[in-house]
Amino acid sequence: MKKVIYPGTFDPVTFGHIDIVERASDLFDEVVVTVAKNPSKTCMFSVDERTLMLKESLKHLPNVTADSFDGLVVDHAKAIGALGIIRGLRAVSDFEYEFQMALMNRKLNGELTTIFLMPHEKYTYLNSTIIRNLAQFKGDVTDFVPEVVLEFLKKKSGK
Numbered sequence: 001m002k003k004v005i006y007p008g009t010f011d012p013v014t015f016g017h018i019d020i021v022e023r024a025s026d027l028f029d030e031v032v033v034t035v036a037k038n039p040s041k042t043c044m045f046s047v048d049e050r051t052l053m054l055k056e057s058l059k060h061l062p063n064v065t066a067d068s069f070d071g072l073v074v075d076h077a078k079a080i081g082a083l084g085i086i087r088g089l090r091a092v093s094d095f096e097y098e099f100q101m102a103l104m105n106r107k108l109n110g111e112l113t114t115i116f117l118m119p120h121e122k123y124t125y126l127n128s129t130i131i132r133n134l135a136q137f138k139g140d141v142t143d144f145v146p147e148v149v150l151e152f153l154k155k156k157s158g159k
Helices: 015-027 047-057 073-080 092-108 128-136 147-157
Strands: 003-008 030-036 064-069 084-088 113-117
Touching: 003 015, 003 073, 015 030, 015 084, 015 113, 030 047, 030 073, 047 064, 047 147, 064 073, 073 084, 073 092, 084 092, 092 113, 128 147
Parallel strands: 003 030, 003 084, 030 064, 084 113
Antiparallel strands: none
């Protein structure tokens, strides 16, 4: 059984994230999408809210689960028996940071492989920060996030 982990902040999950998960679910037996507790980021949604949005957004994929973790990705991957870490690359600008992280993760756990996947080109400009900013200014994010995320965004913005 080939299991991989797709870690991220997912604040909130977008169709770009979901595209990466769908691609990974076609390639691997099991994909665990895991919400990272990142102390250096200020998030709009709690870990529980982000995990719930992921579970709802990914329920159409039978080999995908969602969870959360606190600590190093490599430790969580080892704890759940993952052989690899999925990372999305939207543009060349993502590569340098992701490459450094992949090398560090390899140094921390040489048994884990980082797998880079690119989303469909229609999602290459999309990220959670853009969605949060657009939603805070009452912009329409309908084309970028699942219905469950729209509902959470409406509650946060008081719409």
